[in-house]
Amino acid sequence: MLEPGDIYFREGESSPRLAYIKEGLIRSYHVNEKGMETTVLLRWEEQIVASYDSILMQRPSRFTYHALEKTTLLEVNYDLIQQLLETKPEFEKARYHFVLDMLAQSLERIESFVLLTPEERYLQLIKDKPDLLQRVSDKHLATLLGITPVSLSRIRKRIAGKHPR
Template sequence: MSVSINLLQTLLQELNGVLTSDMAPLFALTNQVKLEEGEAYIREGDTSRKLAFIEKGIIRAYTTKPNGDEATLLLRWEGQFIASHDTIIHHKPARFIYRALEPVTLVEIDYDKLDAALRERPEFEPLRVYFLKRMLSEALENIESFVMLSPEERYQRLLESRFDVVNRVPDKYIASMLGVTPVSLSRIRKRLQDKGRKN
């Protein structure tokens, strides 16, 4: 069994009532996908309903504005799921591009095949709830962070949760995700460094 399947099984043990030993039929539907740095996983307009677990690497979801600027919606890294909210939840073409920022290894499943398997095995229903609740909670968290937190606070939260990710992602993408310019991000970093020296 691959390392990625073991990681995914460990994660899914969070679910009550779903035994790891009973999930073999679901894992049989998965396949491993490798992306090169810069390769798109989901393109704008794609309609395939694929759901993937990131074993290794970072994926950025973004869109291109009419003026040509790119706006980063989110970053996803090891131990997280990646999917288009548009295709999975709304059954609409993807509005964003999901691209690998470095070599990426995924465990992928077709959501429609997963859905069919869940219908045949009602005991797996917690899986559907888990995936959908996780996608919705992540989307809500992004919205709340923009309403409740300043760009500096959002950056500090990212540092606290995954410091290593910040060092693996170009500044321009982090700045875009925070809703600031790269220059403003540099100022935020300087202020935090100054606070750290004082403390």
């Protein structure tokens, strides 16, 4: 159970935590040398959240994960899952499914960077997950799209001009 602003996973940490998000929204971000924050990932209800640095790469997390909303998590220890799988191989399929699902999402996001302009990327985002507009501030969305908040504001204006209400 997290309140808005609570940190789930801190940069530099290295522990095999993993959780299913029952309700709420987690944001993963990175802070560069100049102190600028960049949103790297958003994870919401019915998704899995974990530090992939820790779990996939066996290294300390380069990102901090914190809640943007009141968030309910079902937390499990990844090492326990591994052990569980030794005895109950039937869970293997579920684990595989989750990873496959996340891979599919990741590949779609890569495509959006390669094939679309920032403006198209924004339009796709609000089409795919319109509630994010209400739930996440523009500056977080902007960096998630790989642009600056100022640029996102201009894009919004351009779009408004094209589709007058």
